[in-house]
Structures are given as C-alpha cells and as structure tokens.
Amino acid sequence: xxxxxxxxxxxxxxxxxxxxxxxxxxxxxxxxxxxxxxxxxxxxxxxxxxxxxxxxxxxxxxxxxxxxxxxxxxxxxxxxxxxxxxxxxxxxxxxxxxxxxxxxxxxxxxxxxxxxxxxxxxxxxxxxxxxxxxxxxxxxxxxxxxxxxxxxxxxxxxxxxxxxxxxxxxxxxxxxxxxxxxxxxxxxxxxxxxxxxxxxxxxxxxxxxxxxxxxxxxxxxxxxxxxxxxxxxxxxxxxxxxxxxxxxxxxxxxxxxxxxxxxxxxxxxxxxxxxxxxxxxxxxxxxxxxxxxxxxxxxxxxxxxxxxxxxxxxxxxxxxxxxxxxxxxxxxxxxxxxxxxxxxxxxxxxxxxxxxxxxxxxxxxxxxxxxxxxxxxxxxxxxxxxxxxxxxxxxx
Numbered sequence: 001x002x003x004x005x006x007x008x009x010x011x012x013x014x015x016x017x018x019x020x021x022x023x024x025x026x027x028x029x030x031x032x033x034x035x036x037x038x039x040x041x042x043x044x045x046x047x048x049x050x051x052x053x054x055x056x057x058x059x060x061x062x063x064x065x066x067x068x069x070x071x072x073x074x075x076x077x078x079x080x081x082x083x084x085x086x087x088x089x090x091x092x093x094x095x096x097x098x099x100x101x102x103x104x105x106x107x108x109x110x111x112x113x114x115x116x117x118x119x120x121x122x123x124x125x126x127x128x129x130x131x132x133x134x135x136x137x138x139x140x141x142x143x144x145x146x147x148x149x150x151x152x153x154x155x156x157x158x159x160x161x162x163x164x165x166x167x168x169x170x171x172x173x174x175x176x177x178x179x180x181x182x183x184x185x186x187x188x189x190x191x192x193x194x195x196x197x198x199x200x201x202x203x204x205x206x207x208x209x210x211x212x213x214x215x216x217x218x219x220x221x222x223x224x225x226x227x228x229x230x231x232x233x234x235x236x237x238x239x240x241x242x243x244x245x246x247x248x249x250x251x252x253x254x255x256x257x258x259x260x261x262x263x264x265x266x267x268x269x270x271x272x273x274x275x276x277x278x279x280x281x282x283x284x285x286x287x288x289x290x291x292x293x294x295x296x297x298x299x300x301x302x303x304x305x306x307x308x309x310x311x312x313x314x315x316x317x318x319x320x321x322x323x324x325x326x327x328x329x330x331x332x333x334x335x336x337x338x339x340x341x342x343x344x345x346x347x348x349x350x351x352x353x354x355x356x357x358x359x360x361x362x363x364x365x366x367x368x369x370x371x372x373x374x375x376x377x378x379x380x381x382x383x384x385x386x387x388x389x390x391x392x393x394x395x396x
Contacts, residue, residue, distance in 0.1 A: 009089025050220025050323025072107030102160025102184030107131025157381030162330025183225030220323020245390030247271025262303030290317020330379030
C-alpha cells in the first residue's frame, strides 16, 4: 500500500482568484492581489492587504443562504472553497467523511461588528455571539455540507491550515477515516489589522519576502481545502498529488517571534523529511513561509541553511501575491504546492531585489519551468508552532 495519502480535490479563494484556475493564472502571470481595504471598514486605509473584493451578501447569495443566516465571512469563504474541492473530487459525503478546518479569528469579524449591539442589549444579531469561538466557523461549514462524521477545529495561529492537513493525513493512514476535507479559512478583521499594526510588523507597501530591505508583512484573507482519500477509496479517480511527509514542532521561544536559529522550523522540516522517508536532495521546490518580517525571514533562512546546507533547492514565498492569510496560509500554499507539481513550475517570489546579508539566499523571482516531484511547504505560527508538509507527485 502507498505510504502517501492521495489528494483528489482542492478548492481555493484568495485575493488573486475565486477558484483554483484563477489563482493559478495569477501565479503564472505574476499578478498580485494586494490593494487597500474596501470590504473591511477600517481607519487604516493606507495599509496594503490581500482582500477578496466580494461582499458577504454576494457570497451568501452564491451559497443560497437565507437572509437571517449566521455565516460569518470566514465561514462563507470556507464554504466556497470546500464546494470547489468536493466538486472536483466527486466526493461522496457520508459517515466516513471527516472535516478538519483551521482558523485563527473564526467569526470575529461578526462579533466585532455587533459588539455594541450585544453590550447595549440589542438582540437582532445575537445569533452571531457564538461566532467568537473558532469552532463555530467549522460547525457552520460542516452544517452547510451536512458532514455529520468527525468534525474538528485547529487553531494554532498561522500553522492551523497546515496542521489540519497533517491531522487529516494521519487519520487516513491510521484507518480512522476513509476520506476527509482538510484546510483552513480566515478573513480580515479590525482585530488582526490593529493587532499586527501594534506589533509594528505591517508594511506600508507591498511586502518583500527574503529581501534585505523588507519592512514587514501584508495581511490577507482566504480559504483553501483539500480532499484526502484512502487508497482503496480512489477507484480510478485522478490523483492531484500526495501528502508524503509532515512534521510539527514548537520551540516555545516567544509569543510572537521566532528563535534566531529557527529551531522550531528546523525540527518541523526534519520531522517531515523523516516521515516522508526521503533525503533532502529529493526536494525540488520549497514554498517558504516567507512573511517578509525581519524576524521570520531571518529565522526561516537559518533553519533552511541548517537543513539544506549549501544545497538549497529553488524556493519562493507566495505571500506577496495573497498577503499573509494567517490560519488559511498553509492551506492556500498546499494548493500552490500541488499546482507546482502538476504544472512543473516554480512560482515567483515577487518584489525581491536585494539578498539578505546573511545567509544571502536568492529566491526564484520569475516563473521557472522544471521537473518537480517533491515540494516542501512551510507554515510557522505565533507561539513557535511550526509545521512542514511534503507533497509529492507519485508518493513512495
């Protein structure tokens, strides 16, 4: 039996496209989705974000939801992405189907909007009070698709989506589930924009991952999900790629900063390679976490140097396209990793011009054609929660 777990469907919505095809077209044409806030009502109009220019009302209509629905923006975006993934996989939803979703803000966009109403005793929007809990978002998406089997939420900051994928793959491999929908969703909120701004890690221009003159990150929003299926369930379906390795580690160095030597990132990559059972030389492309903050890019570079020494394969960060979508980022970049494998292309690291002084790594800055069998995708979260996934063309 194949050691890897098959991916039979994927769906995505981000600032660069409302489905997988649109995202791919933006990636190969170098078209970013960074703009200023319009849907999000904020005083920080000058801060660039990766915003999806579709209102909640429009998404609700696409999903045929009633006017008095309780779907927050994260749940709406998530439902759109899951719908595409299910359609592509031609998935049969039953009691053996699981749903694991990662999110950090959950439905906070609704609770911050209606907070004054709650505090003043107005009851018109009380249905959104529960949305403050991240699990509410997962429950609403599961409810929409009538998934009644195993349903779980992971909230480990920016590694949430990747951890959802890892957990789903593990449950398939251990026989706990036959098929599972995995990924993550997060939307822009005042809380996150204000919070990251208070940490002084937001850039007032388009972000520059791995550039010596990087100023910080751009926040984004989006959702992406994969359908994972056990080998005996595929029955001739097209396999988009496989999950061959995964690893999670937590160096617990700081609430928001990475350790200078990238210990957590190093351990996560090391574990992923061990799980996949492949040497570092097999990795053809690294989809880096690459947030464009001073701390993250330095720490990730240090970890990459420790893992790959002087034989670093092609790498890039796609966050200059979408912004940092927090809990959804690992899921978005899982889709991009699979697209890289399918199309044998390395997507460019936008806005790069000056290598970091140490170690001086230079990412791929233009679309590059090459054979790709293995992609390493990194997702590192606040609190030191680091996850690495290895996607493969055929598995081992």
